[in-house]
Amino acid sequence: MPSYDDEDLKLSKLLCKKEVQEFIFRIVQSRTLTEANFTQEVSAIDPAESLSNFLLASGFVIREAFVECRQNSQRIARFNSDDVTLDSLMIKCATCGRYYRDERIYSAFVASEKLKNLITSSRWMNVLVTDSLIQSGIPREFIYWNFSFGADEIDIVAFIDTLPWVFELKDREFSVTDAHHFNYRRSVIEPSQAFIVTSRSVSPDAKRVFEEISGRGDVGTILGSSPTLPYPNLIEGLQDLGGVLEKMVDSHFQTKVGAEIKSALGGIDRIISNVVLASVASEQKQRSVGE
Numbered sequence: 001m002p003s004y005d006d007e008d009l010k011l012s013k014l015l016c017k018k019e020v021q022e023f024i025f026r027i028v029q030s031r032t033l034t035e036a037n038f039t040q041e042v043s044a045i046d047p048a049e050s051l052s053n054f055l056l057a058s059g060f061v062i063r064e065a066f067v068e069c070r071q072n073s074q075r076i077a078r079f080n081s082d083d084v085t086l087d088s089l090m091i092k093c094a095t096c097g098r099y100y101r102d103e104r105i106y107s108a109f110v111a112s113e114k115l116k117n118l119i120t121s122s123r124w125m126n127v128l129v130t131d132s133l134i135q136s137g138i139p140r141e142f143i144y145w146n147f148s149f150g151a152d153e154i155d156i157v158a159f160i161d162t163l164p165w166v167f168e169l170k171d172r173e174f175s176v177t178d179a180h181h182f183n184y185r186r187s188v189i190e191p192s193q194a195f196i197v198t199s200r201s202v203s204p205d206a207k208r209v210f211e212e213i214s215g216r217g218d219v220g221t222i223l224g225s226s227p228t229l230p231y232p233n234l235i236e237g238l239q240d241l242g243g244v245l246e247k248m249v250d251s252h253f254q255t256k257v258g259a260e261i262k263s264a265l266g267g268i269d270r271i272i273s274n275v276v277l278a279s280v281a282s283e284q285k286q287r288s289v290g291e
Contacts, residue, residue, distance in 0.1 A: 002130045002145050007058040009131055011115075012124040016238040019045050021171070021199065027061065028111045028119050035063070035107040060115040068104040071096040081107060125169040125238075126156060129197060132242040133158055136249040152185050160252055163192035170198040179206035183213055183229055193248065194232040201236045 004012075015021045023041055027033055033041070038061075042052045055061040065086065067077040076093055077100060079086070086101050093103055111119075118124050126145050134140055138158055147157040147166075156167035166189055168174075168182045174196055186194045196202060210216070214231040235244055 001141055002126065002143055004127045008118055008127050010054070011060060011118065012127040014051070015124050020051070024119065027109065028116055032108045032110050035109065038109045059112055061109050062112050063107055064110055066106055066108055067100045068106070069093050069095050070098065070103055076103070122169050122171045125171055125197065125199070128238060128241060129156055129167055129169065132245045135242060136246040138249065149188060152188070154185055154189065160192070160249060161256065164189060165193040165195065166191040167195045167197055173200045174198045174202040174206050176203060176205035176209055179209040183209070187229060195235060196232050197235045197241065199238055202234050
């Protein structure tokens with residue numbers, strides 16, 4: 001079952017902004033960011049410093065004190081700046097013989113394990129998709145992360161009205177290689193719906209692969225064969241993720257009861273028919289997710 005807290009969710013939503021995402025990725029990849037650089041970069045994104053305060057208060061970023069040898073400019077020690085007073089340490093540098101307090105000391109910010117765990121393997125995107133599904137009425141216990149079968153894995157499998165929906169997530173461009181791998185995975189699982197969610201875009205070559213295998217548009221299928229997989233749902237960019245998934249979930253429940261309701265309503269005015277359909281579908285959705 002998905003596991004994350006409110007702070008994970010808040011940062012995941014902030015990461016939808018390109019400038020925040022690039023800044024956070026840079027902290028994780030660079031390992032350290034001097035206090036001056038940290039302040040300058042975060043102020044450019046958020047002059048009010050609410051982002052900086054949140055990162056520090058939530059433990060995503062930690063301030064540390066670094067000791068650098070004045071003789072060879074090599075870093076010789078690092079400490080949590082809140083846990084130690086360097087003046088009290090009677091430790092000497094093995095290279096130059098100076099006490100640590102007499103060496104070059106500076107503050108820098110580092111990514112905590114909590115932040116690394118959220119960024120690694122795009123876990124923050126798992127959090128976003130899961131929250132969007134929950135907000136659409138799908139219980140958390142119907143959502144599975146890193147769903148494994150054999151040597152393969154799907155980022156998210158959600159069971160919507162007992163039917164599997166699969167999600168492939170990328171915090172970069174979705175490539176043609178990704179497309180081939182995803183086609184294999186969904187050919188095994190045979191989901192009711194398949195989604196690609198990327199913070200960037202799906203490459204033209206990847207889209208062409210999906211067009212070929214689905215027979216969509218003017219491309220046709222490979223060697224004239226019959227379509228074998230439907231064209232997946234592409235969500236490029238994360239700003240409208242919640243709205244798109246909510247519409248898909250609502251559409252699923254409306255489609256399920258549509259034929260039966262319209263048949264029962266017979267010749268009733270179409271507008272009234274659609275109102276009744278939406279109401280009944282909503283009730284069925286609530287019953288389904290509540291079971």
